Amino acid sequence: MYPLIRDIHAYLGVALAALLAIYTWTGFEIVHGGGKRPREIARSEPSVTPVGGANDAIARVEAAARAAAEQAGLAGGAVVRARFEKGAWRARVERVSQYAEVTLTPGSSSAEVRLWRYPARGGVTQLHHVSLTDARGARFAWAIAIDVLSVALIAFALTGVLLFLALKRERRLGWALLAASTLYTLGSIAHLVTGAP
Amino acid sequence: MRRWLVDLHLYLGLISLPYVVLFGVSSILWNHDVRGTRTSEVWERVVAAPHDGKPRDRAVAVRDALGLHGLVHERDVRQAPDGGLRFRVIYPARRATVEVDATGHARVNETYYGFAEVIRALHGFHGWDVSAWGYSWMLFTDLSVGAFAFFIVTGVWLAWLRVNARAPLLGTGALAAVVTGALAAWIW
Numbered sequence: 001m002y003p004l005i006r007d008i009h010a011y012l013g014v015a016l017a018a019l020l021a022i023y024t025w026t027g028f029e030i031v032h033g034g035g036k037r038p039r040e041i042a043r044s045e046p047s048v049t050p051v052g053g054a055n056d057a058i059a060r061v062e063a064a065a066r067a068a069a070e071q072a073g074l075a076g077g078a079v080v081r082a083r084f085e086k087g088a089w090r091a092r093v094e095r096v097s098q099y100a101e102v103t104l105t106p107g108s109s110s111a112e113v114r115l116w117r118y119p120a121r122g123g124v125t126q127l128h129h130v131s132l133t134d135a136r137g138a139r140f141a142w143a144i145a146i147d148v149l150s151v152a153l154i155a156f157a158l159t160g161v162l163l164f165l166a167l168k169r170e171r172r173l174g175w176a177l178l179a180a181s182t183l184y185t186l187g188s189i190a191h192l193v194t195g196a197p
Numbered sequence: 198m199r200r201w202l203v204d205l206h207l208y209l210g211l212i213s214l215p216y217v218v219l220f221g222v223s224s225i226l227w228n229h230d231v232r233g234t235r236t237s238e239v240w241e242r243v244v245a246a247p248h249d250g251k252p253r254d255r256a257v258a259v260r261d262a263l264g265l266h267g268l269v270h271e272r273d274v275r276q277a278p279d280g281g282l283r284f285r286v287i288y289p290a291r292r293a294t295v296e297v298d299a300t301g302h303a304r305v306n307e308t309y310y311g312f313a314e315v316i317r318a319l320h321g322f323h324g325w326d327v328s329a330w331g332y333s334w335m336l337f338t339d340l341s342v343g344a345f346a347f348f349i350v351t352g353v354w355l356a357w358l359r360v361n362a363r364a365p366l367l368g369t370g371a372l373a374a375v376v377t378g379a380l381a382a383w384i385w
Binding site: 007010011013014015016017018019020021022024025027028030031095096097123127130131132133138139141142143145146147149150151152153154156157160161164173174177178180181182184185186188189191192193195 | 207208210211212213214215216217218219220221222224225227228229230288289290291307309312315316318319321323330333334337338342345346348349352353355356359362366367369370373374377378380381383384385
């Protein structure tokens with residue numbers, strides 16, 4: 001049993017090391033890095049198939065927004081959200097390192113597109129924010145990888161505990177550390193749930 | 198050296214284990230945008246509200262007098278014509294909107310965003326040093342994130358030391374790293 005658990009822990013670890021490294025670094029950057037703001041790199045008014053007003057089908061609007069973004073230089077982006085606001089459709093078509101803000105006026109055969117790009121470190125940090133809720137195509141594959149990483153993290157912890165239990169040497173320090181951190185974490189959760197000081 | 202590093206890998210692992218599990222669960226909640234059930238409560242109390250000083254400082258004094266804890270942003274503080282204040286108090290998974298008039302009569306609308314939001318909020322929670330707990334969780338986060346980096350390095354090194362399994366282990370890691378890099382480049 002011990003060799004099996006050790007192999008699971010080891011293979012999960014090496015298989016996900018690269019992804020975990022990305023998320024560790026980008027997480028650290030998000031918390032400590034102060035944010036890397038994007039800068040606008042281009043504006044254009046590409047031709048589009050006119051869209052309707054507030055009642056137009058979202059799929060049509062998203063297709064028009066995606067086509068406009070592609071003409072503006074952003075290929076293969078995933079539309080994150082389109083909303084009707086102040087008399088026009090406003091959509092954001094995203095890749096990780098850059099995105100396009102698209103404005104579609106009902107009945108107009110051209111769109112307003114503003115293209116934004118993150119600096120290199122900022123772009124990598126944006127990988128941290130890709131989630132299943134907005135994901136299509138390649139972003140969906142990345143978001144699924146995050147689910148796999150999340151489950152693997154739990155598996156690391158559990159297999160790590162089993163490996164610890166299999167140790168034949170003195171384990172009191174380990175138990176003390178595990179108990180202290182577990183009590184602290186559960187206490188933190190209780191603090192937030194109850195609102196008690 | 199090997200024994201020392203294995204022990205450190207082990208003990209750091211045990212210290213950060215609850216954080217790792219919490220991180221895994223909270224990542225799933227974030228990835229699937231799972232939210233908690235929101236509940237609100239409105240209550241009123243009379244407190245000694247200061248009339249002098251900067252608005253934010255006055256808001257913080259009222260917050261403390263009401264027994265609330267959390268962050269008060271300067272941008273969230275509004276002054277009323279009668280000298281009262283309206284402000285928000287922000288804490289993980291909780292928000293409170295406070296309206297206090299010049300006589301010190303305060304009306305508090307507290308919202309709790311549910312258990313799922315608590316778990317989501319703990320994901321990398323950092324920088325809110327308005328409470329001793331907040332500061333300690335900040336340190337625990339930094340320790341655990343540092344531990345992740347340590348696990349990756351020592352884990353790969355430990356894989357290298359397993360002579361009989363070195364090739365399949367490191368081969369798996371290399372292949373996975375290439376796939377990860379290719380996927381990141383694809384969505385870049």
